Amino acid sequence: MHGTGLSGGALPVAGGLVISLARLNRILDVDIANQRVTVEPGVTNLDITKAVAPYGFYYAPDPSSQQVCSIGGNVAENSGGAHCLKYGFTVHHVLGVEAVLPGGELVHLGGSLVDTPGPDLLGLVVGSEGTLAVVTKVTVRILRRPEAVQTLLAAFDSIDAGGASVSDIISAGIIPAAVEMMDSLAIRAAEAAVHPNFPDADTVLIVELDGPTAEVRALFDRVEGICKAHGATTIEVAQTDEQRARIWRGRKAAFAAMGRVSPNYYVQDGVVPRTRLPEVLNRIRALEARSGLRIGNVFHAGDGNLHPLICYDERVAGQADAAVDVAAEILSYCIEAGGSLTGEHGIGADKSQYMPKMFTEADLALMQRVRAVFDPGGICNPGKVFPTPRLCGEVPGPYRQHPAEAAGLADRM
């Protein structure tokens, strides 16, 4: 835990003690033949890849903050990243953990193989946002670096044309390594911050394919054809590693870059079924016009994970509260479209109030009871995830993180 969390997972909303695992930063075992690595939780995401890169391997989940975020934090939040469309979330790559329960017992969940017997307590801990246990060792699987990677950036006059291209790519049975979209506000912000030389367009789509060279070459032509058929105004194909890195620098900087075009901003994180994307994005655009707050959109289009960035100025009375309301309304659009409260940033303190919109009382009661098995005293990250903390006697009332705090954390990414 380096305190880098975009989603504020390490923020002690109910006060108390924060356990930093930053100095548990050793790589304990690298087993190339069986494609797995065991590390302490303070090792950064990118350092796992660095340790296995000489052998031609890498660790697949790649949150935009991968240079600084720790694998322990990734486990807590079940982090995704631009490439989770094809490769899955952290939970799909963690084989086992060693963890200490709040009562002091040391337990081993999962193992070093794909499947282990007994109830899957590992899946329970991955994504539990620190509410169940303190993870002290993590075994992850590593993947062989693909033979070829090809990336293109296509510009469109409308979000509908970009969205239709995504639908057609997926419908053609192509599973890109990544499909990212950014709208004009996000493009301008990225341009101002890191100069990726993006076109000045309404929408840009970034598509990356990876795999065996022959496959990538054949499918890449089809992706290019689909983008052209939907009226792409420009298509830029990265010819070198440097060009590819530049495109990703633009995309991965987008959150922090928002600070260049707005004094403050609030990052929302929701999910909609892929087929409902255009409808929800148009509702967000209408909300932007109605609220008077600019909303930048950066999202993982392939799996419908939206990241609207709501711009506001805390010096203007009422704007911070208005941003909170806008963010809440966007979440309700996601749920109404059959989506979810969070794609990868977790529930935390801010969203626990919305859990009853997605789950019934019986669903939530079961979650609470399972949590109580690990943490009967409610001492693990109290005030997070669960919507009814009063029942646990954890915190005296409802908590809501102020957007300025979230923005402050995001700036450090």
Next chain:
Amino acid sequence: MHGTGLSGGALPVAGGLVISLARLNRILDVDIANQRVTVEPGVTNLDITKAVAPYGFYYAPDPSSQQVCSIGGNVAENSGGAHCLKYGFTVHHVLGVEAVLPGGELVHLGGSLVDTPGPDLLGLVVGSEGTLAVVTKVTVRILRRPEAVQTLLAAFDSIDAGGASVSDIISAGIIPAAVEMMDSLAIRAAEAAVHPNFPDADTVLIVELDGPTAEVRALFDRVEGICKAHGATTIEVAQTDEQRARIWRGRKAAFAAMGRVSPNYYVQDGVVPRTRLPEVLNRIRALEARSGLRIGNVFHAGDGNLHPLICYDERVAGQADAAVDVAAEILSYCIEAGGSLTGEHGIGADKSQYMPKMFTEADLALMQRVRAVFDPGGICNPGKVFPTPRLCGEVPGPYRQHPAEAAGLADRM
């Protein structure tokens, strides 16, 4: 639950009531655009594929019994199949379930998207062998049928040559859809039962690649080259769908076919890290010589999931008990090699006694406590999975399924 379970999951070892869900067999929703299907638990595995095949999709996990086994049973056992090396187990394909807890509460675990908020109770229920809840609806994701599928069968003079081929294929970064191995006894049994026209060899390796045509063509040549380099005596490439189906008929019939070469047999299910396969297989061969019981080996070589078939004759005094001892010894080899008690058939009653070999007391106590949240009275499939039933007051003593019962169940597959 049709009572087809190879692993005897539906067997009420402690007596009591068996709830059959066989008539909950409706397909409730087919959502092709979002690639998901919702069914009742009694729908068979293959019927899901049949429902979506007209649209070019299929349901990936394919246990050998897929014509008769139900999706509810697959969820209970976290079933795999020949193609789980590339595509994963049932848990990787179930998006959500509706379930009834033993206390009567109806809960919804997971959802219809890849990731949902809160503790992952879904992963807990998948593979819980009926010990947590009764699943009444299942939403699974479906995959687009690959453009091309190519299958080869290679024969080798030794298990080491076959195993070395598997290692080289995986090390080359190729992820086949399936990599299966069978030894001479299993080959002869399959030949006697379904006449797949397999070569009379020490070992056969079946490798299947799927994906875009260009990729499959390029990689298939490399797989063929690797098999030749390790001295394959014959290589047969399926040229038609009929030839491909014949190869799989031979492989998938292997368990039941064992009845043609032995009056009784006992199916073991264990996992070893891929790199330890040759060592463990040689130990099994030595055990075969020492015990005087023939052992056929059929296994998912790509992920190290062994299925030794221990032949015995229950009419010969002591042989049934000897088979049990041999099966137990093979499991100890798996665990000593850093493997696992079960790959896909579950723990059930038979293996619960071995759980303490893999897990510490704290690990098992935590599992028990989580189970108690769902099923405080211990009424859900009592006597299964957990090694210390006495602590739960569920059953009066240790249970062990007689191998003849297991064989009887297997014969019905």
